Amino acid sequence: MARRGRRPDLGALSTASALRDDALASVTPDDILAALEVLAALPTPRGGERPCAERLHTWAAARWPALDWSVRPVGERGANLLARSEHGSGEPELLLCSHLDTSLGGSSSLDWPVNGPGPDPATGIAVQAGQVRGFGLGVARAPAAAALVGYATAATALRSAGRPHRLALLLSGSGTHRSSLTSCGTAGPDEPGGVSAHLAAEPAPAAVIVAKCGPPGLLYEEPGAAYLRVRLRTRHTAVLARESAVPPGGLLAHTGTVCTAIEDWRAELVGEPGARAGQTGREAGIGAIMSGSPAKPDLLPAVLDVHIYLMTVPGDDATHLAERLRRHLVTALSGTPLRDCRLTVDLAGVQAAGVTPPTAPVAALAREVWERAHGRTAPTLRGWTGSTDGVLFRAAGIDTVRTGPSSAPDPADPRLDVLDVRELLKSARIYAEAALRWPLLTSG
Numbered sequence: 001m002a003r004r005g006r007r008p009d010l011g012a013l014s015t016a017s018a019l020r021d022d023a024l025a026s027v028t029p030d031d032i033l034a035a036l037e038v039l040a041a042l043p044t045p046r047g048g049e050r051p052c053a054e055r056l057h058t059w060a061a062a063r064w065p066a067l068d069w070s071v072r073p074v075g076e077r078g079a080n081l082l083a084r085s086e087h088g089s090g091e092p093e094l095l096l097c098s099h100l101d102t103s104l105g106g107s108s109s110l111d112w113p114v115n116g117p118g119p120d121p122a123t124g125i126a127v128q129a130g131q132v133r134g135f136g137l138g139v140a141r142a143p144a145a146a147a148l149v150g151y152a153t154a155a156t157a158l159r160s161a162g163r164p165h166r167l168a169l170l171l172s173g174s175g176t177h178r179s180s181l182t183s184c185g186t187a188g189p190d191e192p193g194g195v196s197a198h199l200a201a202e203p204a205p206a207a208v209i210v211a212k213c214g215p216p217g218l219l220y221e222e223p224g225a226a227y228l229r230v231r232l233r234t235r236h237t238a239v240l241a242r243e244s245a246v247p248p249g250g251l252l253a254h255t256g257t258v259c260t261a262i263e264d265w266r267a268e269l270v271g272e273p274g275a276r277a278g279q280t281g282r283e284a285g286i287g288a289i290m291s292g293s294p295a296k297p298d299l300l301p302a303v304l305d306v307h308i309y310l311m312t313v314p315g316d317d318a319t320h321l322a323e324r325l326r327r328h329l330v331t332a333l334s335g336t337p338l339r340d341c342r343l344t345v346d347l348a349g350v351q352a353a354g355v356t357p358p359t360a361p362v363a364a365l366a367r368e369v370w371e372r373a374h375g376r377t378a379p380t381l382r383g384w385t386g387s388t389d390g391v392l393f394r395a396a397g398i399d400t401v402r403t404g405p406s407s408a409p410d411p412a413d414p415r416l417d418v419l420d421v422r423e424l425l426k427s428a429r430i431y432a433e434a435a436l437r438w439p440l441l442t443s444g
Helices: 009-025 029-039 050-063 108-115 137-161 194-201 239-244 251-271 318-333 361-374 390-395 421-441
Strands: 068-074 078-087 094-099 125-128 131-135 165-172 207-211 224-233 283-291 303-312 342-351 399-403 408-410 413-420
Touching: 009 137, 009 421, 029 050, 029 125, 029 131, 029 137, 029 421, 050 068, 050 078, 050 137, 068 194, 078 137, 078 194, 094 137, 094 421, 131 137, 131 421, 137 165, 137 207, 137 413, 137 421, 165 194, 165 421, 194 390, 207 361, 207 390, 207 421, 224 251, 224 318, 251 283, 251 303, 251 318, 303 318, 318 342, 342 390, 361 399, 361 421, 390 399, 413 421
Parallel strands: 094 165, 094 207, 207 399
Antiparallel strands: 068 078, 078 165, 125 131, 131 413, 224 303, 224 342, 283 303, 408 413
């Protein structure tokens, strides 16, 4: 079948095969590691990605000057890096997406509640014996670098060949999950998410490939995510009057009772039928406990907050699960000294689980390209509990698939990630080949 006067499919396929082979040969570790050096040169906390986005823009525009690169501000200090390549009219857009911010902020002043006190992690990357090490590579600098190089390679090849296409790359700001629930004077983030900002300002893509470290294979289903805050309230009193406190000894003396009750709820939640649904699985865990004032430990605090991260499967109602937790705690604590405390369970940051059919064009294409790159059948993935901004694309009705390299903690410094450079190269070539073949797949 001809399209816009172009050659028949047989010739197009032959040309596409040669174009693909030439383009993939030009994807090298040098470009990936160079992009990774720029990404890892300075901290990129959530909502503070703009300096990194501007540095990356300068580097990418010099490396691929024929392509269009732009920095889109998000909030006061955040930003998205956006690139788009178009030729022809009415082509459905494929978007490669990752994010600029790291899970932790990259400085001891921001991260010590999680990592403990110590020096800041080193910036930059180190390459040795075929492995690359650095801070924030798993979330998500390494797959972001691979996606950038894969996009630039495919866009350059398609533009040079004059082939109709519409491709885009989004390295978003504020891509890591963060709770907005406050606790004991701490403030939640007020920066908007980069993907939400992109969807509000730009035409929606036809399909998305999310570049993120994860399991070896493809995820076309993704669990949802939410944050819960369990709050117990009483009246404050002095430590010297602890026996007259409600509860006796003060809230903190009974923290274990609260955590045990939450863990019992979690065990029920993840163990019941339906907790593993296809590629997704439920999970929940206590990530923070906040109470009292370090400057006034002579006072027994009036508030105990326990913060929980919740991952959901398709069909779950996070509001219902939060109410189940509240009812469970009311029952579990009714026979304890905590029974007279005021109990609330608050919910925030709800993102519903989403499913893209495995037969959707982008999912079928990604599977074929993944299997070609790895030389084996893609493994069957079950019960995955990691969630990304892919849920936002699915919520907008956009077919989305996730794939990327695997990372591991550096044995010498668990704050750093380690990746195999060959696997990173393989991922970049997967992104490039999917982008190269997408226009032919959708040219119908």
